[in-house]
Amino acid sequence: MFKIIKTENLARRGIFETVHGTIQTPFFMNVGTSAAIKGGISSLDLKELKCQVELCNTYHLHIRPSDDVIYKMGGLHKFMNWDRPILTDSGGFQVFSLAKLRKIKEEGVYFNSHVDGKKIFMGPEESMRIQSNLASTIAMAFDECVENPSPREYVKPSCDRTTRWLYRCKAELDRLNTLDKTINKNQMLFGINQGGTFDDLRIEHAKTISELDLSGYAIGGLAVGEPTEVMYHILDIVEEHLPRNKPRYLMGVGTPSNIIEGVARGIDMFDCVMPSRNARHGTVFTWQGIRHLNNQKYIADTSPIDEECDCPVCRSFTRGYIRHLFKAGEQLAGRLAVMHNLYFYNTLMEKIRLSLDENRFEQFRKEYSEKLSTLI
Amino acid sequence: MFKIIKTENLARRGIFETVHGTIQTPFFMNVGTSAAIKGGISSLDLKELKCQVELCNTYHLHIRPSDDVIYKMGGLHKFMNWDRPILTDSGGFQVFSLAKLRKIKEEGVYFNSHVDGKKIFMGPEESMRIQSNLASTIAMAFDECVENPSPREYVKPSCDRTTRWLYRCKAELDRLNTLDKTINKNQMLFGINQGGTFDDLRIEHAKTISELDLSGYAIGGLAVGEPTEVMYHILDIVEEHLPRNKPRYLMGVGTPSNIIEGVARGIDMFDCVMPSRNARHGTVFTWQGIRHLNNQKYIADTSPIDEECDCPVCRSFTRGYIRHLFKAGEQLAGRLAVMHNLYFYNTLMEKIRLSLDENRFEQFRKEYSEKLSTLI
Numbered sequence: 001m002f003k004i005i006k007t008e009n010l011a012r013r014g015i016f017e018t019v020h021g022t023i024q025t026p027f028f029m030n031v032g033t034s035a036a037i038k039g040g041i042s043s044l045d046l047k048e049l050k051c052q053v054e055l056c057n058t059y060h061l062h063i064r065p066s067d068d069v070i071y072k073m074g075g076l077h078k079f080m081n082w083d084r085p086i087l088t089d090s091g092g093f094q095v096f097s098l099a100k101l102r103k104i105k106e107e108g109v110y111f112n113s114h115v116d117g118k119k120i121f122m123g124p125e126e127s128m129r130i131q132s133n134l135a136s137t138i139a140m141a142f143d144e145c146v147e148n149p150s151p152r153e154y155v156k157p158s159c160d161r162t163t164r165w166l167y168r169c170k171a172e173l174d175r176l177n178t179l180d181k182t183i184n185k186n187q188m189l190f191g192i193n194q195g196g197t198f199d200d201l202r203i204e205h206a207k208t209i210s211e212l213d214l215s216g217y218a219i220g221g222l223a224v225g226e227p228t229e230v231m232y233h234i235l236d237i238v239e240e241h242l243p244r245n246k247p248r249y250l251m252g253v254g255t256p257s258n259i260i261e262g263v264a265r266g267i268d269m270f271d272c273v274m275p276s277r278n279a280r281h282g283t284v285f286t287w288q289g290i291r292h293l294n295n296q297k298y299i300a301d302t303s304p305i306d307e308e309c310d311c312p313v314c315r316s317f318t319r320g321y322i323r324h325l326f327k328a329g330e331q332l333a334g335r336l337a338v339m340h341n342l343y344f345y346n347t348l349m350e351k352i353r354l355s356l357d358e359n360r361f362e363q364f365r366k367e368y369s370e371k372l373s374t375l376i
Numbered sequence: 377m378f379k380i381i382k383t384e385n386l387a388r389r390g391i392f393e394t395v396h397g398t399i400q401t402p403f404f405m406n407v408g409t410s411a412a413i414k415g416g417i418s419s420l421d422l423k424e425l426k427c428q429v430e431l432c433n434t435y436h437l438h439i440r441p442s443d444d445v446i447y448k449m450g451g452l453h454k455f456m457n458w459d460r461p462i463l464t465d466s467g468g469f470q471v472f473s474l475a476k477l478r479k480i481k482e483e484g485v486y487f488n489s490h491v492d493g494k495k496i497f498m499g500p501e502e503s504m505r506i507q508s509n510l511a512s513t514i515a516m517a518f519d520e521c522v523e524n525p526s527p528r529e530y531v532k533p534s535c536d537r538t539t540r541w542l543y544r545c546k547a548e549l550d551r552l553n554t555l556d557k558t559i560n561k562n563q564m565l566f567g568i569n570q571g572g573t574f575d576d577l578r579i580e581h582a583k584t585i586s587e588l589d590l591s592g593y594a595i596g597g598l599a600v601g602e603p604t605e606v607m608y609h610i611l612d613i614v615e616e617h618l619p620r621n622k623p624r625y626l627m628g629v630g631t632p633s634n635i636i637e638g639v640a641r642g643i644d645m646f647d648c649v650m651p652s653r654n655a656r657h658g659t660v661f662t663w664q665g666i667r668h669l670n671n672q673k674y675i676a677d678t679s680p681i682d683e684e685c686d687c688p689v690c691r692s693f694t695r696g697y698i699r700h701l702f703k704a705g706e707q708l709a710g711r712l713a714v715m716h717n718l719y720f721y722n723t724l725m726e727k728i729r730l731s732l733d734e735n736r737f738e739q740f741r742k743e744y745s746e747k748l749s750t751l752i
Contacts, residue, residue: 034700034701035697035700035701035704036701036704038706039416040415040416040707040708040710040711041708042693042711044692064704065675065696065699065700069675069696069700073696073697074678079696299441302454316418318449318455320441320445320455321411321456321457324440324441324455325410325411328410328440330412330416331415331416331707332413332416332417332418335416335711336418
């Protein structure tokens with residue numbers, strides 16, 4: 001299913017076959033939390049923006065409109081009108097970051113909905129059943145995401161429990177994939193490496209979950225409080241302990257620079273709300289660096305957001321117009337900026353892949369890794 | 377410039393030539409108050425939605441980003457990236473409905489900006505200069521829009537002042553159209569009929585402004601408090617006193633039913649925020665009647681908003697999905713509903729034109745005039 005066609009040092013250029021189509025790796029997933037990208041972006045727009053994979057959140061969809069409704073409507077693909085691959089988060093991260101009054105037990109997590117306070121229980125089996133109902137291409141294992149820094153006394157037992165939960169996830173998803181009523185019988189399961197910022201825990205956990213021969217492996221619990229250098233260090237030490245022939249996913253990361261550095265450390269998959277969230281506040285990424293569109297200097301600027309960009313927004317609208325839309329509180333402002341930023345991220349991945357194809361990824365990295373994070 | 381190619385009783389099917397392209401009449405203008413349609417609709421979307429003419433507001437654009445900025449950027453067409461006709465409101469209606477602490481004098485209106493409270497003066501000449509800077513296709517005369525009902529002692533002198541203001545508008549726009557710096561030297565001026573709900577004042581005023589041989593005539597001061605039947609009555613009595621060979625514009629109206637009834641009374645042009653405003657609250661127009669998408673009955677409904685509609689939204693998304701987006705507070709909800717409603721209004725006009733072409737407008741009117749306003 002996953003084939004590496006080229007490497008440059010640790011960086012990998014691959015092809016990932018799924019029942020919903022082929023993904024060129026490395027790639028960036030566009031985040032549609034509640035089955036829509038924030039800022040008014042539809043699945044029709046996503047195709048124009050070169051999105052390969054959309055990511056949706058199990059927790060949000062379970063609460064509203066419920067996975068039962070989505071199952072009844074034929075699964076997430078039909079629900080959103082998106083025929084390419086979808087990855088669903090396990091719900092774990094949202095339970096730990098959004099839900100109220102949560103209690104973690106061996107069986108799973110008891111918590112209250114952040115929408116209406118309703119009591120909910122979610123464990124590995126529940127997460128798999130919900131994701132099976134959603135019928136995503138890739139289901140993520142239910143884990144505990146621990147913030148950094150956390151004491152070793154907390155991280156070690158949490159990490160062990162995450163391992164036990166992973167076994168339960170696999171058993172349950174294997175069972176669900178055989179059921180007649182299941183929409184996507186080829187749903188894949190990815191395990192998630194945890195272990196906080198402790199080298200030995202990370203390595204031990206990576207080795208343990210690798211034994212399970214899952215469809216892919218994520219590195220979780222990063223970009224949750226630790227310095228960037230610590231994140232890169234964890235990637236450096238974990239890399240060799242994850243199976244080479246499986247896609248690797250760095251969860252919730254990051255800036256264009258983080259992504260280039262992640263690829264350099266053997267990562268194939270990324271996701272982050274940053275391009276859409278920043279865009280909604282007027283911050284856009286360009287090939288020259290980062291711009292704040294609210295800046296007074298753009299008031300009558302007739303250039304596009306990025307002269308080097310050929311996205312639908314840069315082909316049609318000016319900095320001055322989009323700045324005006326932000327100042328006037330028009331929703332179109334956010335929409336145009338989000339479209340540009342997602343196109344930028346998806347194009348960044350395209351350029352990374354092309355540089356790998358042409359054996360010049362290290363050169364690309366030198367040219368862009370710092371530049372793209374500079375404010376201009 | 378305006379040619380009637382067919383009539384059925386008082387209803388007219390025409391062609392209206394402008395420097396920004398030919399308009400098929402009767403038509404509905406899509407309202408982009410601050411140079412954007414609310415709900416995240418861009419000028420690229422508008423073409424897909426069969427919009428012929430966009431309407432923008434002089435008052436809003438004067439205040440933000442200012443007509444000077446838009447002039448500097450090449451006028452409203454370049455600013456919004458819209459190459460078809462644009463009509464600009466005179467600012468009068470907004471001054472009277474939005475601005476604070478206003479004082480009406482013979483020279484014009486003194487008021488405070490609703491954004492930052494800044495003192496502003498706008499009279500006929502200022503309105504023309506702003507609209508000339510915006511370089512719209514059609515400029516509207518600066519008038520006073522009086523709410524209904526208002527006493528005759530107020531309406532009569534107001535109406536006379538609106539006439540004097542119209543003469544000043546014409547003189548100023550004639551002058552502006554000859555200036556070298558002017559972007560659109562063919563900018564057209566429409567006069568606006570006022571007179572409240574008084575038959576004799578309406579008729580007298582219609583006769584007076586008709587003498588000016590303007591590019592078109594609007595009927596203003598309707599749909600501002602009076603019952604629908606009173607509005608239709610005013611249209612009935614004013615119709616014969618407006619020049620036959622000029623387009624007639626019923627300002628700020630209305631429901632699909634109002635539009636059909638307006639066409640039946642000899643109106644060629646309409647505008648209204650209703651389709652976009654209602655859409656943003658989940659209310660959509662269909663060929664069977666009006667739906668509230670927030671209704672619980674649509675929760676798992678896999679039909680499009682309207683099975684008879686071929687708009688980009690109905691071709692791709694279900695009632696259940698859009699209802700979910702409204703409940704989850706996703707901006708995409710409003711965007712999809714607004715797109716559908718604007719497409720519906722523009723298609724309504726297309727169907728009205730076709731029925732006139734085929735001498736069956738009265739039949740169309742009988743079939744749809746009531747039906748389209750029924751809640752289903």
